[in-house]
Amino acid sequence: MRIACPFCGERELGEFTYLGDAAPKRPSAFADDGSEQPDAQDAFHDYVYLRDNIAGEMTESWYHGGGCRSWLTITRSTTTHEIKAVKAAPGAGARVAAGLAS
Amino acid sequence: MRYSIFSLARAALSGHKGWTRAWRDPQPKKHYDVVIIGGGGHGLATAYFLAREYGVRNVAVLEKGWIGSGNAGRNTTIIRSNYMLPGNIGFYELSMKLWERMEQDLNYNTMVSQRGIINLYHSDAQRDAYARRGNAMRINGIDAELLDGVQIRKVLPFLNYDNARFPIQGGLLQRRAGTARHDAVVWGYARAADSRGVDIIQNCEVTGFIRDQNGKVTGVETSRGAIGAGKVGMAVAGNSSRVAAMAGLRLPIESHVLQAFVSEAIKPLIPGVITFGAGHFYVSQSDKGGLVFGGDIDGYNSYAQRGNMPVMEDVCEGGMAIMPMIGRVRLLRQWGGIMDMSMDGTPIIDRTPVDGLYLNAGWCYGGFKATPASGLAFAHLLARDEPHEEARRFRLDRFRRGAMIDEKGQGAQPNLH
Numbered sequence: 330m331r332i333a334c335p336f337c338g339e340r341e342l343g344e345f346t347y348l349g350d351a352a353p354k355r356p357s358a359f360a361d362d363g364s365e366q367p368d369a370q371d372a373f374h375d376y377v378y379l380r381d382n383i384a385g386e387m388t389e390s391w392y393h394g395g396g397c398r399s400w401l402t403i404t405r406s407t408t409t410h411e412i413k414a415v416k417a418a419p420g421a422g423a424r425v426a427a428g429l430a431s
Numbered sequence: 432m433r434y435s436i437f438s439l440a441r442a443a444l445s446g447h448k449g450w451t452r453a454w455r456d457p458q459p460k461k462h463y464d465v466v467i468i469g470g471g472g473h474g475l476a477t478a479y480f481l482a483r484e485y486g487v488r489n490v491a492v493l494e495k496g497w498i499g500s501g502n503a504g505r506n507t508t509i510i511r512s513n514y515m516l517p518g519n520i521g522f523y524e525l526s527m528k529l530w531e532r533m534e535q536d537l538n539y540n541t542m543v544s545q546r547g548i549i550n551l552y553h554s555d556a557q558r559d560a561y562a563r564r565g566n567a568m569r570i571n572g573i574d575a576e577l578l579d580g581v582q583i584r585k586v587l588p589f590l591n592y593d594n595a596r597f598p599i600q601g602g603l604l605q606r607r608a609g610t611a612r613h614d615a616v617v618w619g620y621a622r623a624a625d626s627r628g629v630d631i632i633q634n635c636e637v638t639g640f641i642r643d644q645n646g647k648v649t650g651v652e653t654s655r656g657a658i659g660a661g662k663v664g665m666a667v668a669g670n671s672s673r674v675a676a677m678a679g680l681r682l683p684i685e686s687h688v689l690q691a692f693v694s695e696a697i698k699p700l701i702p703g704v705i706t707f708g709a710g711h712f713y714v715s716q717s718d719k720g721g722l723v724f725g726g727d728i729d730g731y732n733s734y735a736q737r738g739n740m741p742v743m744e745d746v747c748e749g750g751m752a753i754m755p756m757i758g759r760v761r762l763l764r765q766w767g768g769i770m771d772m773s774m775d776g777t778p779i780i781d782r783t784p785v786d787g788l789y790l791n792a793g794w795c796y797g798g799f800k801a802t803p804a805s806g807l808a809f810a811h812l813l814a815r816d817e818p819h820e821e822a823r824r825f826r827l828d829r830f831r832r833g834a835m836i837d838e839k840g841q842g843a844q845p846n847l848h
Contacts, residue, residue, distance in 0.1 A: 330739050343741035347731040347846060349685065377843050378774045378830040379681040382672035384734045407686070408734045 330410050335417050336397040344395025350380060351390045351402055351418075384408055390418060432622070433538075453618060454625035459632050462659035463491045465813050466651055467666060468637050468674060470494025472503040472613070473791055473798065474666035475620035475631070476806020477813070479537075482627035484807065485814035490629045491660075493653060495636035499617030502668050505736075505768035506799040507691050507725050509704050509715065511548050511608035513575065515567045518824035518836040519777060524573050525821045526804030527607060533803060539619030542612035542718070547703035549578070549587065549602040551753065557708055561603040568605070576604045587705065590753050597709035597752055608704060610715050616802060640678050640788070648678065648787035664789040664813050666805075669734065669769025671792035678785045682792065683774040683830050685845040688733040688767040689725065689796045690742055694760045696720030705753070712749025721763060724750060728770060728796060730846040738767045770796045775835035776848035780808050780818065781827040789813055790827060795848050 333339045356372035359365060366372065384407055391401045400418035405411065432453040442449050465481060467474045470492045481487040492498075512527035514520045529536075530543050552558045558577075565575035579601045584592065592599045621631055632655070641650035641657060650659040667674050669686045701716040714724035726746035729738045743765065750757055773779060773793030778801065783790050791809045794801060808822035818826070829835060830843075841847040 341741070342739050343744070349732070349844075349846070374831050375681070378683040380672070380683070380685050381681065382685050382732065384673050384686075387732060389732070405731075407732045410733065410735055410737075410739070 330412065332391065332393075332401075332403065332412060333415050334393050334396055334399070334401065335415060336399055337393065340393070340396055344393060345401075346392040346394050348390040348392065350383070351388045352381070386413065453622045454631055457630045457632065459491060459493075459635065459653070459655055459658050460630065462650070463630070464489040464661045465664065466490075466658060466660035466662075467492045467664045468651065469501075469666040469668070469670075470498035470621075470631060470633065471501050471666065471668060472499070472616055472620065472802040473668075473794075473805045473809070474664075475617060475624055476802050477664060477666060477791070477809040478629040478631075478806075479620045479624040479627070480807045480810035481814060482624055482629055485810055487810075487814050488628035490624075491658065492624070492629060492631050493635045493637055493651070493658070494631070494633045495654075497633050498621055498631060499614055502768040502770070502798060503613055503617045503802075505691060505766055506613055507713065507715070507723050508610045508613045508717075508799065509548065509608070509713065510543070510611050510800040511605055511704070512573055512800075513548065513550070513564065513568060513603065513605045513608065514838060515564045516836050516838050519838060520567065520571050520573070522804055522808070522821045522825070523801065524571065525807070526801050527573075529803030529807065530611065530800075531607070533611075533616075533619070537619040537623045539615065539622065540612075541615040541619050543609065544611070545607050545609040546715075547604060547606045548608035548706070549583070549604050549703060550706045551583075551590075551599050551602045551708045553597040553600060553709045555600075558600060561708075565603050574605055574607050576606070578602050578604050586702070589700065589756070590705075591755050594752055599753065602708075610704065610717075613799060620806070637674065637677075642678075642785075646786060648785055660787075662787055662789060662813055664791060664809060666791040666809065668771045668792065668794060668798065671771045671790070675783070675790070678783070678788055680783055680785065682790075683779075683827075683843075684793055685732055685772045686734055687728045687730070687770050687772045687846060688735060688738045689728045689770050690738040690746070690765060690767045691723070691725040692743075692746065692762060693717070693764045694722040694724075694757070695763045697722070697760060707749045707753050710745070710749040710752065712746060712753070714750060714754075722757065722760065728772070728846060729767075733767075734769055736767045736769055770794070772845035772848060774830055774843040774845060775837040776839055776841065777836040778805070778825050779827050780805065780812060780822045780825045782812070782816070783827065795845075
């Protein structure tokens with residue numbers, strides 16, 4: 330696998346570190362009105378420990394530690410290792426990568 | 432099929448044309464008391480122990496390819512019981528004891544060779560950690576010896592002791608550890624289970640679960656038709672999440688690729704198993720002479736059964752750090768297997784929330800050594816509906832209860848276990 334970093338260009342896999350599935354969103358222990366969510370414990374259990382573990386196309390978080398040190402959101406097939414898309418993760422200079430800011 | 436020196440001689444003289452099947456190739460029946468999904472070492476061992484220990488003989492093992500074609504045939508064949516935490520320590524020692532009598536139990540040469548494992552240490556802190564591990568083993572009745580620099584030079588004189596970055600100070604030795612012939616383990620369990628009435632059905636992929644109006648699993652849909660079952664056990668390693676998803680379950684598991692390597696054959700060099708403590712590298716020498724070695728998983732989710740170059744480089748660097756002379760040896764083969772990496776690095780042998788469906792998974796990259804105990808414990812669970820004494824902590828709900836068994840202390844990040 331080689332990954333085309335939106336900031337650095339195509340680089341070899343060893344420069345990157347894998348975090349995992351980008352889909353799970355951290356749940357909130359509290360509702361908007363400040364009251365405790367009754368199912369927070371279940372929601373956190375699912376978030377921390379359970380995985381879809383997709384066989385096929387998956388959206389993942391990678392870190393380019395050996396290059397620009399940006400977090401990337403990569404769409405990749407777990408059955409073929411083919412990379413479909415590489416984007417800067419939200420907040421990681423995504424606007425710069427898209428040419429909207431310098 | 433039984434083997435002897437006479438049958439071997441007779442077959443040799445007749446051009447090896449007279450060999451017959453070692454186990455039957457039956458058509459699937461309409462219904463079994465227990466259906467086990469997955470014809471690897473764990474599934475076949477489960478069927479064997481169900482028939483032998485628990486008298487459950489109306490059993491089928493369903494395998495989508497041929498038996499032993501997954502991780503049972505892809506591992507580095509190491510057996511050991513040098514664990515430290517309650518839950519693991521008794522279980523892996525049970526497995527070690529079953530390895531020690533496996534060839535007699537199965538009447539099959541599984542080439543169990545207790546040639547010892549040495550985990551090298553490279554710093555004072557690591558020596559202390561290994562002393563603690565060795566002590567935990569010894570108070571549980573497991574053999575462990577802490578070797579210092581002088582003792583280890585006598586056993587392994589060829590190592591690079593004076594590596595400036597990672598000098599070898601000593602090692603933790605378990606003499607009863609060693610290697611076994613992985614394919615023979617599969618074939619031995621298959622023949623022994625078959626002779627007790629177990630149907631081994633190959634080229635039979637499970638495509639769904641059959642459930643009654645209460646949601647209880649009453650059978651499986653397969654590529655060879657529907658098969659009814661009193662109970663269904665899953666022992667499918669890297670495919671655990673995919674099979675469980677057919678029953679609507681999400682598991683605390685990620686599938687990752689682990690690579691293994693074999694060099695060209697060289698003269699006898701390595702007496703047992705050696706592990707490099709400053710990186711991740713383990714090596715033994717097969718009876719054919721090849722160095723069998725491996726290291727870390729690649730670190731990204733994968734079902735591809737093949738890995739990438741950075742980990743190959745990392746593994747070979749680990750080998751070169753302790754044995755620079757293997758730089759002259761050529762790599763012969765390299766492959767990947769899909770590991771069911773659990774969230775705490777420890778397996779799961781438990782009922783699932785779905786009635787009639789049982790789970791054996793989460794072996795990370797330590798499943799081979801566990802094969803006999805995994806089979807015994809899973810058979811116990813399937814037969815009695817209660818956990819085996821030595822597997823009672825391998826529960827599916829332990830993450831919810833905060834009762835993780837995290838031998839490496841890495842937390843819920845499977846690619847670090």
